[in-house]
Amino acid sequence: xxxxxxxxxxxxxxxxxxxxxxxxxxxxxxxxxxxxxxxxxxxxxxxxxxxxxxxxxxxxxxxxxxxxxxxxxxxxxxxxxxxxxxxxxxxxxxxxxxxxxxxxxxxxxxxxxxxxxxxxxxxxxxxxxxxxxxxxxxxxxxxxxxxxxxxxxxxxxxxxxxxxxxxxxxxxxxxxxxxxxxxxxxxxxxxxxxxxxxxxxxxxxxxxxxxxxxxxxxxxxxxxxxxxxxxxxxxxxxxxxxxxxxxxxxxxxxxxxxxxxxxxxxxxxxxxxxxxxxxxxxxxxxxxxxxxxxxxxxxxxxxxxxxxxxxxxxxxxxxxxxxxxxxxxxxxxxxxxxxxxxxxxxxxxxxxxxxxxxxxxxxxxxxxxxxxxxxxxxxxxxxxxxxxxxxxxxxxxxxxxxxxxxxxxxxxxxxxxxxxxxxxxxxxxxxxxxxxxxxxxxxxxxxxxxxxxxxxxxxxxxx
Amino acid sequence: xxxxxxxxxxxxxxxxxxxxxxxxxxxxxxxxxxxxxxxxxxxxxxxxxxxxxxxxxxxxxxxxxxxxxxxxxxxxxxxxxxxxxxxxxxxxxxxxxx
Numbered sequence: 001x002x003x004x005x006x007x008x009x010x011x012x013x014x015x016x017x018x019x020x021x022x023x024x025x026x027x028x029x030x031x032x033x034x035x036x037x038x039x040x041x042x043x044x045x046x047x048x049x050x051x052x053x054x055x056x057x058x059x060x061x062x063x064x065x066x067x068x069x070x071x072x073x074x075x076x077x078x079x080x081x082x083x084x085x086x087x088x089x090x091x092x093x094x095x096x097x098x099x100x101x102x103x104x105x106x107x108x109x110x111x112x113x114x115x116x117x118x119x120x121x122x123x124x125x126x127x128x129x130x131x132x133x134x135x136x137x138x139x140x141x142x143x144x145x146x147x148x149x150x151x152x153x154x155x156x157x158x159x160x161x162x163x164x165x166x167x168x169x170x171x172x173x174x175x176x177x178x179x180x181x182x183x184x185x186x187x188x189x190x191x192x193x194x195x196x197x198x199x200x201x202x203x204x205x206x207x208x209x210x211x212x213x214x215x216x217x218x219x220x221x222x223x224x225x226x227x228x229x230x231x232x233x234x235x236x237x238x239x240x241x242x243x244x245x246x247x248x249x250x251x252x253x254x255x256x257x258x259x260x261x262x263x264x265x266x267x268x269x270x271x272x273x274x275x276x277x278x279x280x281x282x283x284x285x286x287x288x289x290x291x292x293x294x295x296x297x298x299x300x301x302x303x304x305x306x307x308x309x310x311x312x313x314x315x316x317x318x319x320x321x322x323x324x325x326x327x328x329x330x331x332x333x334x335x336x337x338x339x340x341x342x343x344x345x346x347x348x349x350x351x352x353x354x355x356x357x358x359x360x361x362x363x364x365x366x367x368x369x370x371x372x373x374x375x376x377x378x379x380x381x382x383x384x385x386x387x388x389x390x391x392x393x394x395x396x397x398x399x400x401x402x403x404x405x406x407x408x409x410x411x412x413x414x415x416x417x418x419x420x421x422x423x424x425x426x427x428x429x430x431x432x433x434x435x436x437x438x439x440x441x442x443x444x445x446x447x448x449x450x451x452x453x454x455x456x457x458x459x460x461x462x463x
Numbered sequence: 464x465x466x467x468x469x470x471x472x473x474x475x476x477x478x479x480x481x482x483x484x485x486x487x488x489x490x491x492x493x494x495x496x497x498x499x500x501x502x503x504x505x506x507x508x509x510x511x512x513x514x515x516x517x518x519x520x521x522x523x524x525x526x527x528x529x530x531x532x533x534x535x536x537x538x539x540x541x542x543x544x545x546x547x548x549x550x551x552x553x554x555x556x557x558x559x560x561x
Contacts, residue, residue: 003551007489009498011489011543013485014485014539022528036470059525060527060530086467
């Protein structure tokens with residue numbers, strides 16, 4: 001042991017090459033060791049959710065800066081770096097992500113792009129929202145202006161995801177979440193888009209309240225009566241197949257001579273009372289010689305030419321009478337120039353032609369004229385105006401159902417009702433002879449419904 | 464320490480070999496070694512450096528260099544001790560025969 005002390009006093013010369021080796025070792029190993037420690041510290045943080053994570057290594061000391069989303073995350077991240085083998089000290093420069101109050105997230109769509117902005121609670125939610133937006137919007141540019149913040153309302157992710165899915169249904173507009181209030185404004189891309197969005201919003205987590213101010217493009221229905229092609233062209237939208245059937249059936253009844261060209265498409269988004277407004281409006285159109293009906297949302301516009309002055313007045317006064325509340329209408333009705341007068345033979349021919357195409361209908365077992373027949377009556381009135389000198393017998397017939405006396409009285413009343421209509425249109429009463437024949441002059445057998453329908457008729461006979 | 468040992472085993476081996484060689488030479492070297500008082504000061508210096516290393520008061524790269532130097536020095540001392548002891552053993556085995 002004593003020798004060891006003696007020898008050790010002579011060990012010092014070796015310290016000189018040792019110092020040289022030390023200097024070389026320090027020179028060559030510092031950078032590789034630092035990058036090794038940085039890589040392993042980064043790997044240790046892989047499972048911790050952090051934002052703006054930065055690791056700087058000097059020697060074996062790690063300076064670690066990051067934004068954490070909770071105190072627990074923050075402490076566990078620092079502990080993970082401290083546990084990395086070889087790390088001597090950790091300079092903790094982590095902090096909590098700032099808390100947003102109110103917590104606001106927004107998605108805005110304009111002509112060319114979709115911008116996601118405001119706050120997002122975690123990098124993963126931000127990434128999911130961006131991914132969903134890219135997937136939903138196909139080729140549309142998606143711009144990310146979201147920043148991370150704490151303080152998101154519970155179930156933010158599912159609410160925001162549902163709202164992102166609504167962006168494709170918007171033409172332009174903005175969707176905002178502010179704490180647990182959601183507001184939507186803008187214009188839907190398609191008819192029915194507003195309703196589709198409203199339906200989807202019902203699936204939002206219940207803690208969110210919604211202010212939905214999405215507007216929809218106008219709901220358009222159009223009908224054009226073309227006297228040259230003798231067609232009625234229906235275009236635009238109807239809410240469903242049932243309404244479609246109702247409208248085409250009504251058009252078939254009211255437009256007795258025109259061919260109905262049906263270009264209607266089905267779409268949701270119709271205003272309330274759509275059918276109740278469109279059916280009487282089609283009735284008004286049927287009384288025009290030529291005309292256009294445009295229904296845009298709750299506004300009805302009818303323009304065209306009536307057959308004679310009194311009809312124009314009646315149509316203007318009658319339009320809108322049967323409309324549901326909140327509906328508006330505008331009638332731009334002029335009167336067709338009077339056609340050239342004709343002699344008695346041509347007059348009879350014209351009456352016969354008209355009555356061969358359509359029949360004057362009445363409410364069953366009563367003498368009230370069916371509104372569907374007003375178009376035909378206006379055409380008959382116009383014809384009567386063209387032959388001012390002839391006298392006309394209005395001959396009403398019934399089928400054989402019911403007693404003879406009842407049928408006789410009914411036919412007389414019906415003949416009188418038609419005469420009254422013509423007189424009201426401005427024709428002198430003394431030109432008409434209303435006569436009821438009851439069921440005495442059938443044109444065919446009364447044993448089928450079809451036969452009975454043919455026998456129920458009103459004829460115009462020039463005398 | 465374990466990390467430094469695995470990362471720098473080459474340099475530590477070099478230090479050990481250097482220590483063995485120096486220890487081997489020291490036994491038979493003529494001439495003066497360091498004086499007792501100098502040795503004491505040196506021991507004090509090493510103790511101070513060790514204290515600084517364990518207290519981790521030297522920051523960043525200098526702190527790392529200090530740790531590395533002390534480790535290499537420690538291994539060198541071990542090498543010296545083993546070298547000197549081996550040489551002494553070899554010498555004492557040969558002396559009675561001579």
